[in-house]
Structures are given as C-alpha cells and as structure tokens.
Amino acid sequence: MTDIVEVGPTPVVGEGAVLSLRDLRVEFKTPNGMVQAVRGVDIDVGPGEMVGVVGESGSGKSVTFLGMLGLLPRTARISGSATVGGIEMVGAPKRVMRGIRGKRVAMIFQDPLSALNPVYRVGDQIVEMIESHQTINKRAAMARAVDLLNLVGIPQPLVRSKQYPHEFSGGMRQRVMIAMAIANDPDVLIADEPTTALDVTVQAQILEVIDRIRTEMHTAVVLITHDLGVIARVADRVQVMYAGRVVERTDVHSLFAKPTHPYSQGLLNSIPRIGLERLVPIAGSPPNMLRPPSGCAFRTRCVYAIPQCGEVLPELAPHHGALSACIRADELDLKVV
Amino acid sequence: MLRFIVRRALWMLPTVVFVTFLVYIAVRIGWNPVASYQRANPRASKAKLAEYREINGLYDGFFGYLRGYKEWGWRFVRGPDEWSRSIKGRADVYSPLRYAFFNTLRLGLVSAVFGISIGLFLGVLAARRPGGWFDTTVNTAAFFLGSIPPFVSGVVLQLIFAVQLGWLPPAGLYPPGHQGFDLVLMTKHLILPVTVVAIQTISAYSRYMRASLLDVSSADYLRTARAKGISEGAVLRRHGVRNALIPVVTVLGIDIGGLIGGLIITENIFNYPGMGVFFIRASTNGDFPQLMPYLVLIVVSVLLFNLIADLVYAFLDPRIRLD
C-alpha cells in the first residue's frame, strides 16, 4: 500500500486515514461487454476530514462508493482495495460486509423520500439501524432514536418519531436519514448527493448538519456531488473525477484559485457568475464507458490536447502544489474566467 | 383512520340497497318471473298465479318495480321463514341455498388458501433471481397454465383422472346416496375441483407477486436497508415483501369477494352442489324466489370485500390514509 503524500493545509499520510481506496475498479457486465465505470481510484480520508468528490453524471463518483460497500447489482465486478480502519472490503465475505455497513461506514442518499421505506414509521426505521448492530432493548433503542432526531435538529422529536416519511418535508427527511446514518457512530459517512434534491435554502442547513457531525463526532465524511458550490462551502479537500478516474486532487482553496487539470478548469468556468457575458460550457459529451478513449479520457473534449495525451493513461502527479492527472499540468497556466 | 373506516362502512348500506335494486330490475326484466312461473306450472290456476304475483310483489312498470322491490326487501330482511317459495314445487329456498353456500365456501376457501399461498411463495422465489432458471420456469408455467380456460382444464382433468384412469371420483361432493360426514371421501371428491381452481389461482398470484416484488426491488429504500447492514433475508422480508404485498392484497380482497359466485364452471363440470349449480338451475327456470336471495348474497359479498380490501390497503400503506 503506497502512501500518498498530500501537500496542503491538512496533510494526511496513508496510515492516518480511516478510509483508504487503492486502485478501486468497478465494471458492469452488460450484453454488450464490460462497462468500465470506475477505472482505478485512490482516496484517503482521515477522521474528522471532509473530502468532496466532484464529477458529472457518469463520472463514477457514486459507483465507486456503492461498489466499495457492495451495494451494486449482481452484474458489478469490483476489484482493487478499499479498507476502513484496516479492514478490507473488496471481496470480503457477506458477514464482514454486514458488520461494516451501518456500523463503520454509513451512507446517505440523494432522494430521502424514495430512500426511506414509506410504510414504516421514522422512529422504527432508525431503531432498525440501531438494533442491527447493538444488542439493546426496544425501548432503549427508541429513546436513542429520538435523541438522534433531536441531534440533527428535528423539532418535537418524540412526536415526529412516530410519523411516516411522507409527513416530513424534504429537508427534514434528509435530517432523518442523517440521524439514521450516525446511529451507530460510524467511522465514515458517505453522503451521496445529499442536497441535490433539496431547495437551495435547505441545502445550507443540511450541509451545516453534516459539518457539525463531522466536528462533533470526528467522523470522516465523503461528500459526493456535482455541485461545486457545495464543495466550496464545507469540504476540506476535493477530488475531481472524470470517466471513472480521479483527475485532480487538492484542497478546496487551491482548486478554486488555480485548477491544475483542464476538466477542473472547465467545471469552474461553467459556473454562471454575475458579470459574465456568456456561459462557457465544456464542448462534447462524456465518453462511452464500454470503450473509453485510450490514454486520457478527457482528451476528446480538451482544448489543450496533444497527440501524447492518447498514448498513456495519466497518473496523478504533483503539479503546482496539487495532484493532477494531466501530462501538461506543469506547462499549462489554467485560469478561471 | 377510524373516521375513514366508519365513513366507508356507513356508505355500505345505501350502496347495497342501491345495487340490489338495480339487480332486482335486471332480474325482473331479464327473467320475467311471471312467465317463468307459468312455464314451470303450466296447469296453475289463475288464482295461484295471482297469489304468486302478490307474494313476490311482481307489479309492472317502474313504480311497480319500486313497490315490488320494497315489498320484496321487507320480506327478505324479516328472515328466511318469510321468504317466498320456489316456483318448482313450492320448495323451501333457504335450505338448499344454505347448503350450496357452505359447499361453495368449502371449495372456494380450500382452493384459495392452497392456491394463493403457493402462488405467493413461488412469486417471491421467482423474483429473487429475475431471469434465472427458476424465474423463467415459473413464469412460463404460469403463463401457459393461466392461458388454459378453466372449463378446458376441468373437462380434461376429469376425462383423464376420473374417466380414463378412474383414480378420482368424477363428480359430486360424496358418492351418490352417501349420507353423513366423511372427511376422507370429501377430500377425494374435492381434489379435482380444487386443482382446477388452483391452477388459475397459482398462475395469477405468482405473477402478481413477482411483478410487484420486481417493482419494489428497484426502489431506493431497499438499498438503504442493505446499507444498514441487515441480512439479505431481513431486507427481503421486512422491506421487499412487506411493500410488494400491498397491491397483491388489494387484488386478493376483491378476488375473495367474487369467490362465492365465481366457481360456476368448475362446480358445473364436477356436478358439485354449490352456488354455481344453484344459480344455473335457478336461472334456467327463471325462479325468482331463488334468484333474488342468491344475488343479494353475491352483492353483499362483493361490496363487503371491496370495503375490506380498501381498509386493508389503508392499513398497509400509510400514505393513502385520508382523514
């Protein structure tokens, strides 16, 4: 296991990380061949740290973590390494995975309305989470569930715990999901697009809840999103993913000030801003993951591409204080418009 | 929730009255009870005919129907002793109806319990590996068996097992002339009819359950449940099947409502003395005093179980509880 040395305000060395992914790959078996959704991802997250994973739809950002936890359909093939607290998850027996899910690694999902079972009371669903990892009697578990609802900022938690998911608003539902996720004090919390389905005003509240949990419970948080604004708000470090690979890894400030990969630059440029006369999209569309382009997958849309870009699959390497998977990172001076 | 139940239950009575009135009109027009009486008793005197009309309230015209329905209705609710007598030999209506009812109930319940539980079980198993060999087999079998109309399977089974092979009795509840209660004999006589009904039931319910479970399996809350680290079996039971049962149970409720009138074909093929045979005979004779109680029973059964199905649905799915 190689150490990945970070440069930046919060250096995290390989051994200190509570969640470590090394060369994680996920492929899907389809009638037309293997779709390579994730093509070698390395990630380290330390306790109390919030790492953002940014990318567009299809970049593999969610699939990476779903695959790591074994939550993908049977057609998925996962390889590489993913460890939490030293325990290997890839290829682990079902019993081990069940012990990890909900206890060491918890996950919250994008749409809390569909992610919660509509026919069970909210309190009961949290109790289910508690009971699957602790020996505890029903009454104590329910009391704890009410406590958790209180912790995430739900008013009248006792009354609310007896209600059904459809009786909550979107933001409240997401808080319920968070309460459920932290019920067993997990080492890692994976938040898969937690704010995408919510109103902008509510987004800030939810992010605040997640951030509070991170600091109070010292949980490692992975925040998956396609929204750079979310990253800017709460993340410490960020990894940009494209076509199943990490193309840039750095701390949040550096990313916004000076991106070191053309894709990151493109993402930043696409954000509408006041004073901008025209919106600047990234030309082209994401590649077909059945047959991804050789070498750097972004080269088909990159204005800086040169013939060498197609020859070798670029690895992350230090450039300008960040890690970039662009072979031209040193010579390019990428500015944000 | 309670208000919901009470409100729906209160609506039952007027609905029953309304629907039975419609049925009454249909029977009056469709079977022409007076003419049927005359056909059944060609030598009846004018006085007897008038008496028949009087007792059964067979007045003409729309208001005649209303008045007739009211009279008939009062007679009906005053109890079987007040019911008018069949046109054939002035026989009692209540006893044969009761006998037929319980026979059909027996056949229906046995087939339902048998067929539905097997069907649901197969459906759940099939949905675990969609596209797998078990699923394909169950699906194909359900498809083919379900395509066979019940009277075809009835006649064929009867031919093969009763006539040609002689393993099982071809008809009736007991062998002709048998008296008293005999569980073994009854079971032997029930096997073929129950099989015929069960074929349809199993193929229908396995498909319902499978479809419903597959619908549910793409739901996000299953993924959430797995992410909690509970066992796959618990995920299937507590989240998969529990939610998939909701639409299935609704259909089940309605099916049971139609049970006592829905076995006509099977009973007819096997000469099973149930409601179906009762109805066909009453219908062929145009026997008004027999037809009406029979139909009231059917209507009440259908409406009652529709109500129960709605209530169970509300109980199972909190989203639709309207207060």
Next chain:
Amino acid sequence: MTSAIAPGPLSPIIATAPALDAAEGLDVAAHTPGQLAWRRYWRHRGAAVSTVIMAILLLIVIFSGLTTRYGVNEAVLDISEGKNQYLPPQDIAWFGTDDIGRDIYSRLILGIRTSLFIGVASALLSVFIGTAVGAVAGLRGGRFDDIMMRVTDLFLAFPFLVAVIIVREFLGNLPWLTPIVGEKSSVRFVICLFAVFGWMGVARLVRSQVLVLKEREFVEAARAVGGSSTRIVVSHLLPNSIGPILVALTISVIAAIVGESTLAFFGLGPQPGAGGTSLGKLIELSREGAKQGNWWLVAFPCGSLVLLAICINFIGDGLRDALDPKLDSGK
C-alpha cells in the same frame, strides 16, 4: 482563457443516453421509436412464433373455402356407406367425426372463424368505447371520473359469469334494444354483450395512461402553444397510449373468445344458425360424446382454444415489451 464555444448545454452535466442505448445493443443511429419497437417485438421469441402461428391460422380460416374438406353440416359418409358416427381420426376425417358423422376438422376451421370474428369485433368495439370514455375521464377528472371509476370498480369485482348471464338476460329482453344488438342467440348479440363488459377494462387502462401523460411536459407545451383539448387528445395522448391500448386489445380478444366458449358450454352461446358453428359450440357438443372416451372430440376443439389463448397472450406480452421496455421486469 476560454474553451472553445460549442452549441452545447449550459451545464457540463450531459445525459448518457447514447451509452445506455449502446449498452442495450441497439444502434444509436437514427431509428424512430416505431422501428425500435418493431425490433424489440421480434426479439420476443414467444410473440414471434405466435404471430407466425396466428398468421397461418388466419390464412387457413379466411380461405376456408379451400381449406375445409366438407361442409359444416355435411356428413363424411352417407349412412348407407357405413357407420359415420364417432369415427376416430383417420384418412377421411383428419380430426375424427362427431355424433352425427360431421368432420371435426372442417367444423373446427369454421368454428374458429366465427369465434375469431366474435373476439376481434367485440374487442374493437370495447377498445373504441373504452378509449373514448377513459380518455375523457382521465382528462376531465372531477365527478365524471369519480363515478366512472366506482362503477367500473364494482362491475369488475362481480363474478364474471354471473354478471354476464344477468346482463345477457337483461339486454336480451329489452324489446327496444333488439334491433340494435340482435336476438339473444345471434352472433351480433354476443359481440355487443362482450363489448359491454370489455370497455370497462380498457377505459381504466386508458384513463391511467392519460393521467400519467397529462402531467408530462409535452402536454403543457401543447397547451402553451394553444392546442385545444380534442387536439391534445388526438395528436398527443392517444399516440402515446398506443401501447396499453394494443395490449388491452389482445386481452379483450382472448377474453371474448374464451367467454363465448364458456357461454356455449352452458348452452347460452350464440347459435350461428344452420350455416355455421363456433368454437364454444364445438366444445359444448363434445362434452357428451367425450364421456364415452372419444378423446378427439375434446382434444381438437379444446386444443385449438388453448392454442389461440396462448398465442394471443404471447402477442400481447410481446407488444407490452416492445412498446414500453421500462415496464419489462426481469428480462
């Protein structure tokens, strides 16, 4: 530094539809939804085989003049030439003969023709009425929709045969209705009878489809451009409902055919007169003779009925798969 301006979407989030289609094995190159549906239909093996079988059957039945060997009431042999009753399948009568020496094979062809006609005619009628009512109910909503749903709910919950027999007697005894629907024992009557039952299932299907489509953006867009309600129904909602409508059609056909056979079983079926017969009638007449072990009387008519049922069901299944692959669970 700006990247090259291209007429792309505002945000870099771009749908991965091409990838999904490629995963399905379908060429992304210009194919209309109709063409894609056609392809998917033929990939359904059951439906493909059934369509071929039905096509052959239709040909046999339409050209009955050429395919039948005897008239519908013609005995295969003159009584004088020898016993002609209950002959097992043999050279002069491929499917055997019945109690008065008629050729089962020829009668079967003519019977299937009548039954198919009944099935298709009543199904078309059902679909016509049902689509109209269902579309209106779905679009308008309100009390009309409420009432329609409750009425059909109730009707459909009733045991089928009991309801059919009641309606049959009722319709048959209304003198003013007879010129329209025909006599109780006529083919026309039984077609109308099944249409009276069939439209309800279709109406519910169409209504739920309309309810779903009503909320879709293209309807809003049509209204925004000033389309009238009828126009919206005809040009937008109906074409998108073709799927469920076609499936409902197949279900209605087979329900009518089986229903006609069931009615005939009880002697309540259509009597096509001296000139014809129906599948139900054949099965009805077969019961008596069958008790004596003349298996061919039962086997061929019942077998044809089952074959028809299976084929039409497969075709319906294939249509369902072809026209709405999202509903396809577990292939």
